[in-house]
Amino acid sequence: MASEPNAESVFGSSVERREDVGLLTGDAEFTDDKLQDAAHVAILRSQFAHATIEEIDVSAAEERDGVLAVYTGADVEESGVPNDIPTAWMLPGLVTPQYRIMATDKVRHTGDALAAVVAEDRYAAYDALDDVDVTYDRLEAVTRPDEAVESDVTVHEEAPDNVAFDFELGDADAVDEAFEAADHVASVDLEQPRIIPNAVEPRAAAASYDPSSDELTVWMTSQNPHLHRVLMSTATLGHPEHKLRIVAPEVGGGFGSKIYHYPDEAITAWCAKQLGGSVKWQATRTQSYATDCHGRDHVTEAELALDSDGTIRGLRVETHAGLGAHLSQFATATPSYLYATILSSEYAIPAIHCRVIGAFTNTTPVDAYRGAGRAEGIYVTERIVDVAARELDLDPVEVRRTNLIPPEEFPYETAVALVYDSGEYEEAMDRALELIDYEGVRERQEKLREGGRYLGVGVANFVESAGLSPSKAAGELGAQAGGWEAGVVRFHPSGTVSVAVGTADQGQGHRTTLAQVAAAELGVPVDDVEVVEGDTDEVPQGMGTYGSRSGPVGGGAVAQSGRKVVEKARSIAAHKLEASEDDVEFDDGTFHVVGAPDRSISIQELAYAAYLGHDIPDEMEPGLEATSYYDPENFTFPFGTHAAVVEVDPDTGEVEFHRYVAVDDCGEQINPMIVEGQVHGGIAQGIGAALSEAANYDDNGTLVSGSMNEYALPRSDSLPEYETDSTVTPSPHNPIGVKGVGESATIGATPAVVNAVVDALEPFGVDHLDMPLTDETVWTAIDGGER
Amino acid sequence: MYPASFEYVAVDSAEEAIDSLAEHGDREVTLLAGGHSLLPMMKSGLASPEVVVDLGGVDALSGIERGDDATRINAMTEYAAVADDEGLWSDNPVVPEAAAAIGDVQVRNVGTVGGNVAHSDPAADLPAAMLAADATIHALGPDGEREIPAADFFQAMFTTALADGELLTAIDVPHLGSDDAAAYVKKASPSSGYALVGVAVVLETDGEEIADARVAANGAFDHAMALEPVEEELVGGSLDDESLPERAAGRATDDVESYLVLDDEQASSEYRAHLLEVYAERALETAIDRVGDGSNADG
Helix, strand or coil, X not given: CCCCXXXXXXXXXXXXXXXXXXXXXXXXXXXXXXXXXXXXXXXXXXXXXXXXXXEEECHHHHHCCCEEEEEEHHHHHHCCCCCCCCCCECCXXXXXXXXXXXXXXEECCCCCEEEEEEECCHHHHHHHXXXXXXXXXXXXXXXXXXXXXXXXXXXXXXXXXXXXXXXXXXXXXXXXXXXXHCCEEEEEEEEECCECCCCCCCCEEEEEEECCCCEEEEEECCCCHHHHHHHHHXXXXXXXXXXXXXXXXXXXXXXXXXXXXXXXXXXXXXXXXXXXXXXXXXXXXXXXXXXXXXXXXXXXXXXXXXXXXXXXXXXXXXXXXXXXXXXXXXXXXXXXXXXXXXXXXXXXXXXXXXXXXXXXXXXXXXXXXXXXXXXXXXXXXXXXXXXXXXXXXXXXXXXXXXXXXXXXXXXXXXXXXXXXXXXXXXXXXXXXXXXXXXXXXXXXXXHHHHCCCEXXXXXXEEECCECCCCHHHHHHCCECCCCCEEEEEEECCCCCEEEEECCCCCCCCHHHHHXXXXXXXXXXXXXXXXXXXXXXXXXXXXXXXXXXXXXXXXXXXXXXXXXXXXXXXXXXXXXXXXXXXXXXXXXXXXXXXXXXEEEEEEXXXXXXXXXXXXXXXXXXXXXXXXXXXXXXXXXXXXEEEEEEXXXXXXXXXXXXXXXXXXXXXXXXCCCHHHHHHXXXXXXXXXXXXXXXXXXXXXXXXXXXXXXXXXCCCCCHHHCCCCEEEECCCCCCXXXXXXXXXXXXXXHHHHHHHHHHHHHHCHHHCCCXXXXXXXXXXXXXXXXXXXX | CCCCCCEEEECCCHHHHHHHHHHCCCCCEEXXXXXXXXXXXXXXCCCCCCEEEECCCCHHHCCEXXXXXEEXXXXXXXXXXXXXXXXXXXHCCHHHHHHHCCCCHHHHHHCEHHHHHHHCCCCCCHHHHHHHHCXXXXXXXXXXXXXXXXXXXXXXXXXXXXXXXXXXXXXEEECCCCCCEEEEXXXXXXXXXXXXXXXXXXXXXXCCEEEEEEEEEECCCCCCEECHHHHHHHCCCXXXXXXHHHHHHCCCCCCHHHCCCCCCCCCXXXXXXXXXXXXHHHHHHHHHHHCCCCXXXXX
């Protein structure tokens, strides 16, 4: 696929990723490549999940060769910094205990930091950790959210019952009425286990402090440098925001885990200030497992009320959501507003009520992981639709079809506070069914069952709320941050363009796609556009990359600035062509007078003129650039249908894929190749959750799946061939019609695969199985059915 | 991830390695071959040797030598070389088939046969293959060379018949007859890739009946072990007896009271015991299918 120099068609073409040369040759620089001469920080983690700290003796560690300093939580307290990592979404009645960057009197999970050693090299730093002597008084631990609220164990004194929040959405009375009127009620208890995000690059920070200027620079693995800057400035370190620079260089994946402000980056920056120099910290994989925010951790009871023809009347959901030992930034929003609001999936469900109890446990904090909240919510609805269909002896696809929101109903207001922007649900579902030959698979399934072979087909529809909402609405719901994005488009006098945008790439290819957006708006070659992200000194402000927002919101900001630049250029063009602005048309980088194509001027020539300032309209300032703070009027709502065909080996419980079909609709596609890449990766993670991934704790709160030796990520040889297709239903309110695609496939894949496996197990009387559907889990279910 | 400091010794010959082990015998000393078990253990703190003797420079310990009755695999030969060796596939495929089942390409290009066998990881693939092949292990020590039958070699988790100060130098894999057949099948852990259960089979036949059978498993027990009740059931059995694999495999856990089936995060002992039967049956079916196909294996 070659680069498309033609600006007209650059939007929507599979332009090669300009990021890949550096990434593939190793020239790309990651955080740990920075500050090569810096001292190294090693952080001591708690040995126990729950204990009071009697004493921390650092004297032996301090005496080791190469050790520059050893600090504890007491030193941080003494330094007088604010020292309280906050949550970024307040809910009614939310309990917000102080979250110190290093524990002082109590540890609450095995990732809590107790001491930091700064040494001349990494080996010396880690050796010295062994010499820090901590005296613990162990306490019992609690690890499950449903048990935590009943437990005598108290994680935080401020929440004696371990309840951080008790959240409700929807009309409980209307749901009661719907359930009374319905012919049938289906119910299912289901768990969504903890997922470890597993970014390829573990978190890292490199901090440099200049005492003479008070300037502090932190390179770090960040999905949102500006958010990290404001939090470090106001909440943890108290360093003036205008003297704090956060840079996210190349970042190797995040999946949500690098959104948050963790203790480690603050500790590293704090150490740099204490020592008046440069220090760096790089997490090991083991530390990542213990400290990167996990995803999911839901225990749910769900009930669906339907008529016997499959018409859904109501949905009732109660979930205990594990929050871990501390409240991370979006920990409260993810299982509440990002979860309960999506329970309507693609269906016209008249009444929905959801209660979520967020519980503290002695585990790694839980926060948004790819699909965040939406994945959990869609899983509940798409599972219970299958459960209900079987109970009513209806085809699960037909139950879905009966309840789909029809295209003419958009914008559609759901029973759980969202207004879906646009959707052609049946078209995408039918495309997926056609690709997978749904009728044919059902016939084959029946035949094979007679011969003792167990085929299963699973279908899941989904809607995703992407882009994370308009700022005003988010604020009303408790957000402590906006939902806008900032984008600068700046012509240089020579006619090339720089774009600065507040999103932050971790592999998505923003420098390619956002250049395509700008090139298309400005009518310049895509290679003449450079995109800068991830540096608070280079980008005015920003909200970062998460929630599938970089395309719709980041792209929206770039497009809006591009349009402002074009309008200013149009004024100059009219001036120079001696025509009225209304008579000046803009087409593929050139302005010309309507009806007189010879009277034309290129936007690059206008840029030069704008910077000369000799011949521009009176009262106009020279220069050609624009900044936008694009604040969407609504979420965008990507959707689609995923379908899987699996075969289960009844001897071993092994699940083998026969087919995997994904039809995604993410609105307009800036770069179809990158869209497909996002779908591929998303399916892999969705399948991982369905079949193999789970972070398990023992009763002591020790993470027993603490390494890749025990935690089963999906591998290329365990994944099916993906058959992908898409439909295009533009977002009517997004400037470029884009809906976002970062999380879609993760959301669709998990229920499709679980539905397929449970479908295969129907002859064994299996109605539901909790993830991950490991071979042993499936075998045990079969064995139980046969007994 | 940051191992404790240690002394590093590079040697050029097996004799030098033995001398080095003796010289540092009063300290915790270990041999470094491919490093695929040792280095992760050092990084995670499970092993903290004071002295590491690196065999990487000992050229004489590398390579595969084909003899008349047996093929010698020198200790530092990488898995990939064994997995790709056409002679072994023809003469006794159970070993290359097990080598090909190890890890991934990168692991197979660096991990070594001698390191694998000497480590006696219960979930490694080669030990069962060596038992089924009736291989002979060559060891060199301060008192010279000795030969250890595979059946006597694997003693417990990470414990073998090698004495302190001894070095595994080579493994002889006997060749099979034209009517013999072999197979290795494995249920890999989805996380580690190691064997949850691996079953190795060598059948000596006259083309119609099984004269002798060696069946061994790894992954299921604290070390690789022969499945003697399965072997008993097979000997004298007819290759045409379609119920034989299932009947014989069904005896895989006959002695289950006398040893412990592993039980961990990855699989319960109940499931492992069941997998052992299923995979023993699959291994037997594969081996029986291969009898008389000329090459002893599909490979």
